[in-house]
Amino acid sequence: MLTNLFSRERDKRVFPQLFIHVGPGKTGTSVIQNWCSKNTKFLEKKGYYYPEHNLDENGISSGHAGLLGTVIDGKWTLSSSKINKFKGDISRLRNKKIILSSEAFWRHLDKLIEYFPGAQFIFYIRSPLEFFESGYNQNVKRSRLMKPIADRYHSFSARPYGAEFLTKAVRDYRLENFIIRLYSRDLFAGGNILHDFFEIFNISKLPNLTVGDVNPSYCFEALEFKRLINHYHLSAANDIKLDKLLQSYQGGVTDYSIVDPETYEAxxxxxxxxxxxxxxxxxxxxxxxxxxxxxIKTKKQKAYFKQNLSDDARNSILQYLSEHDNDLAALLRMKLKCKPGDEADSSVTEKVQLGKGVPKTAHRLLDSLTEIYGNDIASAELYRDLSCCFEHENLGLAQILMENAAKLRPTGPFINSKLSYLNKLLDESGS
Structure with a gap:
């Protein structure tokens, strides 16, 4: 934490040099943040302080966005109170140089320069041609995009991502405020983004370079499978599960382009x-x-694949999912039997109808769960446990819930035994 590095002799401290890495997106930011967050001691030995931040289970982070800003009405914005606190904090740091990193920063370059006029801002320029496909793939992965990339050709911009903010800042402020790098895997200093980034700081020998593939791209088949599943409106929880599994699926083509060659050249x-x-x-x-x-001029396009998912590829991915998360795979198989968006035909995605005479608490509980998990409460454990909770309150509801658990886990011994027991009780009660 920052407070662990403060000196009590505040007046004797010099305000440290600040480097603010702003990205933008799809320029290796996740890799840089992942490595820095895991090698803070090494950086401190080199005279650089990198404040800690969280990493999610995929090794991805928003970096230091929370250090200087906050989210208001769904949008990240700079916070003057946080910035003033940060400026006070770093004035007492023993380290003389500080590195911050977040993709949230690049849209606020002008204000950041006003807050930190002595800072240097690191910005990577990437070819929009590479970014176009990478950005599309990311939208399929994380934003549930369903349309093929050809439907987005009209939105292609030949300006690098974030360039409008960069050029405005360069025009309005001193160019000396900026360290502008060129993002190209073929031209990186040292052969990779980490060595290229740390060339800025004259640090060449980096430990622990095997950080793994952070936020890896889907293979072609996984991309098309996710695009298909996006039509079925998975809950947030299941969408995250699917994304993680598809990132690790290795049964398809990994080097590909989905932009047709004629358009690519144009x-x-x-x-x-x-x-x-x-x-x-x-x-x-x-x-x-x-x-x-x-x-850019001479680079050959990767092998072109027209967007389509074969039956063999779909079945291969479903088999892979079954091996790693059988509940999720069972849900997807049932969804795929229906037409996209036809929720009413799917027994898994139907909302549980509680009927008359059910306690209001039951309605509220299921409504809350539906808000969290969506209409596809796709966890056999969840259905099973809910059934047990309602067994003495509403036998019919308990039986419906356990039936859904059985559909998601047809071979579960407890689920099947309990379902038989509930069916027997219903028969005996004449319900």
Whole structure:
């Protein structure tokens, strides 16, 4: 924590040099943040302090967004109170140099420069051609995009992601405030994004470089499977489960392009024409700019695959899912028997109808669970446990819940035994 590094001799401390890495997205930010958060002691030995932040189970983080800002009405924004606290805190740090990183920062470059006029802002420029496909794939993964990429051709921008904020900041403030790097796997210093990033700080020998694949891309078949499943409106919990499993699925093509070759070449021309004046404005050294542009001009497109999911690929993925999460796989199999969006035909996605005479607490509980899990409360354990809770309150409801548990886990011994018992009680009661 920051407080662990404060000195009591505040007046003797010099305000430290601040480096703020702003991304933007899809320029290796997750890898940089993952590595930095796991190697803070190494960085401190080199004279750099990287404040700690959380990583999710996939090794992904919002970085230091929470250190300088907050979310209001669903949008992240800078917080003057947090910034003032942070400025007070770092004035007492023993370390003389601080590195912050968050993709949330790039949209607020102008205000950040006003708050931290002496800071240096690290910004990566990536070819929009690469970003277009990468961004589309990310939207399929995390934003439930259903349409093919061809439907988004009209929205293609030849300007690098975030360039409008960068050029405005470069125009309105000193260029010396910025460290602008070129994002290209073929041109990275040291051959990867981590070595390229730390070249800024003259740190060349990095430990623990095997951080794993952070936020890995889907193979082609997994991408198309997720795009198909996005039509069926999974609950948030199950969507996260599916995303994690599809990231680890290795049964398909990993090196591919989904932009048709003719369009790819047309986009390439637009990108080069747009990048030339941008690189000049950002004062990128002529040799670096030329290498970057030449790499875009000459780089061959990856093998083109028209977006479609074969039956064999779908069955292979479902089998893989069954091996790792049988409940989720069972839910998806049942959903896929229906037409996309036809929720009424799916016994799993139907809302449980409690009927008359059921305690209001039962209605409220199931309504709350539906808000959290969606209409597809797709956990055999959840259905099973709810059934047991309602067994003495409403036998019919308990039986419905246990039936749903059995559909998701047809071989569960306790579930089947309990369902037989509930059916027997209903028969005996004449319900």
């Amino acid at each position: 986009f390439k021309i637009q990108v080069v024409d747009t990048l030339v004046p941008l690189l000049e404005q950002c004062k990128i050294p002529e040799s670096s700019a030329k290498g970057f542009l030449d790499q």
